[in-house]
Amino acid sequence: MQKEITFNEKDEVVMNLLHYFVTVQNYNPVIVHGVSDEIWLENMGQNYKIVRIVSKYIHNDEQLKFDLYKCEQISKKLKVKTLSWKMPVLNIYVDLGDSVNLEDKSDKVKNVFLPNFKKIKKNFLKKVFPDIDEKTKHSEEGVDLFVKITEDINRKNYRDSNRLSKIFAKKYPFVTYAIIIICVVVFAMMYIIGNGSTDNFTLLKFGANLDVAVKHGEYYRLFTSMFLHIGFVHLLFNMYSLLIIGQQVESFFGKWKYLFIYLFSGISGSLLSICFTHNTISAGASGAIFGLLGALLYFGYSYRNYLGNVIKSQIIPIILINLLIGFTSTGIDNFAHIGGLIGGVIAAMAMGVPDKSTKQERINGSIVAVIYIVFVGYLAFVGI
Numbered sequence: 001m002q003k004e005i006t007f008n009e010k011d012e013v014v015m016n017l018l019h020y021f022v023t024v025q026n027y028n029p030v031i032v033h034g035v036s037d038e039i040w041l042e043n044m045g046q047n048y049k050i051v052r053i054v055s056k057y058i059h060n061d062e063q064l065k066f067d068l069y070k071c072e073q074i075s076k077k078l079k080v081k082t083l084s085w086k087m088p089v090l091n092i093y094v095d096l097g098d099s100v101n102l103e104d105k106s107d108k109v110k111n112v113f114l115p116n117f118k119k120i121k122k123n124f125l126k127k128v129f130p131d132i133d134e135k136t137k138h139s140e141e142g143v144d145l146f147v148k149i150t151e152d153i154n155r156k157n158y159r160d161s162n163r164l165s166k167i168f169a170k171k172y173p174f175v176t177y178a179i180i181i182i183c184v185v186v187f188a189m190m191y192i193i194g195n196g197s198t199d200n201f202t203l204l205k206f207g208a209n210l211d212v213a214v215k216h217g218e219y220y221r222l223f224t225s226m227f228l229h230i231g232f233v234h235l236l237f238n239m240y241s242l243l244i245i246g247q248q249v250e251s252f253f254g255k256w257k258y259l260f261i262y263l264f265s266g267i268s269g270s271l272l273s274i275c276f277t278h279n280t281i282s283a284g285a286s287g288a289i290f291g292l293l294g295a296l297l298y299f300g301y302s303y304r305n306y307l308g309n310v311i312k313s314q315i316i317p318i319i320l321i322n323l324l325i326g327f328t329s330t331g332i333d334n335f336a337h338i339g340g341l342i343g344g345v346i347a348a349m350a351m352g353v354p355d356k357s358t359k360q361e362r363i364n365g366s367i368v369a370v371i372y373i374v375f376v377g378y379l380a381f382v383g384i
Contacts, residue, residue, distance in 0.1 A: 009116055012145060013094045014039070014055050016117065016136040019149040021051050023156045024135050028305070032074055040074075042305065044082065045356075048090035048110065048128065050075060059097040071109065082304045083311060092125070164306075167354050173247035175255045179227075179262065180239050183285060186227050187235050198231055200281055209282040209336075211274035215381060226266035228283035238285045242292075249292045252299050257351040261344055264369065265291015268343025269336035271376045275383075276335045284333070287340030293319050294344025302353040339376065346372050 018039060021027040027041035030050075037056035042049060052071060058064050071089060079087040091111045096102065102111050112124050120126055120133045140148050186206065187197055194202030204210065207224025214221050229235035250258040269287020297315050300307040319341065326334030349357075349365030357365075 010055060010094050012141070013114060013116060014053055015145060015149050016138065017053050017092060017094075017114070019152060020129075020132060020136050021053075023152050024131070025129065027051055028160075030078065035070075035074075042078070042082075044084065044305065048088045049082075049084065050078065050087060050089040052089060052091050054091060054093045055095060057095045057097070058093060058100055060099060061101055064096075064100055064102070068106075068109065068111075072106070075108070081308050083301060083308055084304075090128070163355055167252065169251070170247075171251045173250045175259050175262070176242060176246035176250050179246070179285070180242060183227050183229065183235065183239060183242075187229055187232075190228075197229060197235070203228060203230065203281050203283055209270050209273060210280070211278050211380075214270075214274055222267050222270040223263070225270055225283045226263075226285050226288050229285070230283055234284060238289060241289050242285060245289060245292045245296065249295050249299075252354070253295065253348070253351060254354070260351060261291060261295045261347040262288045264347040265294065265340040265343040268346075268373070268376065269338075269340035271373070271380050272339025272342075273333050273336040275376065275379045277333060280333075282333045282336060284336070287333075287336035287343075290319070290322070290337045290340035291344025291347065294341040295348035298345050298348040299353050302356040342372070 018041075021041050021043075022029070025043060025046065027043040027046070030040040030042050032040045037054070039053040039055075041051045041053070043051075054067070058067060068091075071091060075087050075089050078084075087108065089109045091109060093102065093111065093113050094115060096113050096115075102113050104111055110124070114120070114123055114125065117133065117136055120136075125132050138145055138148065190197045190199075190202050190206055194205060196202060204213070206228055207221050208228055209221050209225035229238060246258075246262075249261065253261065266285070266288035268291065270282075273282050273287070293315065297311065297319070300311040300315055304311065323334065323337060323341075326332040326337050346365065346369045350362060350369045352362040352365070
């Protein structure tokens, strides 16, 4: 015995809304446990980061009050999970009782009633999403509409999956290996034609950072110092860190953007070092490596729906622990670490996160990078 599936007007409103927000506005479904008759969608790039489509019948103000309370609690959890400062929610109700007073109880939540699309032009949704009436017009109805919407959403999800697979796919880290080889070769040369990596004269000869020398015109030291290391343990620790962190950042950003991030972070670290460290020889790739951590932090925040837990449980603790070690130990140039970290975040902004950053965001990042380098350069040579 076959059963016939029927769709009422409310079902079609929900399907059209889902189709519009997923395929046109690039919202993604959020899995929320313990709820029914409602769909949660997120897009961190929109003014309303969460769109919630509520299909259940809300028959009075008390039920609405409880529904909004539940919405607020779930939103707080999503806010923590996605590391978001604000989590504006757009609630779209499609079935309300006549006596329900749908006023906005909070500036964090906007409530909208949309029983059908006949009066969409007068609805608040039209102000926020001007193309919603045009993009939700379909010639199909009932089962045919359901099939079309399902196919469109599946195609969109397939494209998104392929795009994410390319971004997160592991790639051969050419630049990381090249930097490691250069550091190892330079380290060996310090013993072959010099007096070793712990000899001050040899370090200065090979380009170690020293504020007095840099301020007297030897600007190349800001660059060369990031390829020098003082002692085998220093080299081994930094090269291992670079191997682990570097290949991840190179895979995410691509080799040329990665190279820019590395060099910009290293120079940033060298500049901040001579701002606060005087008459002290400094060398090492750790400033640039901290910059890679900063870039990884920026990338992770851009993809915080996927990497939010990684940021909280791995990236931030690694940064804090290493900075703490730098502040509590002697012989560590922590200002180079801090300068590299800041430089890495700014360089990542300028280069842009694949499939996330807009052209305007990259331009803004480039402007910030120039202002930052000029400012730190001023502090290094004039201000301090």
